[in-house]
Amino acid sequence: MEFELDETHRLLRDTAGAWAEREVDPLAAAIDRSDEFPMHLWPAMGELGLLGVTVPPEYGGAGFDTLAGVLIIEQIARFSGSVALSYGAHANLCVNNLHRNGTEEQRRHYLPPLCAGTHVGALAMTEPEAGSDAVGGMRMTAVRDGDDFVLNGTKMFITNGPIADTLVLYAKTTPEQRQHGITAFIIEKGMAGFTVSRKLDKWGHRGSPTGELVLEDVRVPAANVLGEVNKGVAVMMSGLDSERAFLAGESLGLAGRALELSISYARERQQFGQPIGNFQLIQGKLAGMYVQVESARWLVYRTAAAAAAAARDGRRFGKEAAAAIMYAAEVSTRVALDAMQIHGGYGYLNDSPIGRIVRDAKLLEIGAGTTEIRKTIIARELLGLR
């Protein structure tokens, strides 16, 4: 049984962490305030091999595994949840999905610019009436017409949607067959009839653009079907498992940073003539935060390692991925709020990063499946129910 990261993973973690501290940390507050996506980071991340982390080098990727991606997103999230979330949507939800399910031709065409960071990627699943009920509520339709499919409908809450060049999008090709009538498509932003109807104004993750997308008679060539017609539910569900394992790393980064900042503050902040870290109530809080972060860390790392093995063998890891993100997300909200309590009035000011971490942490209990859906997935699998 191996409990340590190997040398490659440690090196990747440290390289990503040093890069994020140098390039992302100084921008994080401004990204949050302006709600503007830092586009210039993408080619830099592409050059470092971060964007195609799980994609083989022949398509422009770095050829690592899910654990590598988790370590990278964790490090980015220590400094900016917004950059981390956009990174996750690009590198996992779009790029990893496209590589896992794409034909050789699709991979060669779409992956190199996404891995290089000259294109931005996104995944369009959620709709105004299809949040938790992602399968049953889906209204986007795709009707075959000659060599094309004609798509109509609206997608909602799409991370990177307003700036994406390439999107993986789910639609119903045979709506009456419910889960067996879904197909995945590769969409390009320039396709006629595709519009970003709104950029959404969010509480957190500001600067990671989220959009509502409208497709009106968008003609998509049949060559852009990702996987097989009417077999999209497998692409979608296995993608959700992978996404949950990957994004759990963001929660870890946010929680870890909240703890780091709290330790520094407890050492420096003087009250009653001594550092507040000398007081047992603060010590108890820090110890509790540490235990939660470390428990989440090993659950998330172990799940990421298992996800890579499962992906290789074609096994499902729904319960494990749901458990990892559920626990890490709840920990990160709790730890971020504890950090605010330790920082007192200063933590409540907008020039402190703590409020941003609280706002960012909360989303991970909602996006990628709510805590309630995660519990449903875990319980259904434990009980052998469907």
Ligand code: COS
């Ligand atoms: N690989 C392949 N197929 C899978 C799979 C996987 N990992 N997991 C599930 N499936 C299949 C199921 O086997 C089922 O097919 P069959 O009926 O042929 O057996 C199909 O997918 C549908 O699964 P299920 O019946 O479980 O769907 P439900 O409608 O009951 O929905 C939940 C299940 C609620 C778990 C799902 O809709 C969900 O995760 N909702 C939350 C959505 C979400 O996370 N949104 C955030 C998006 S951020 S991009």
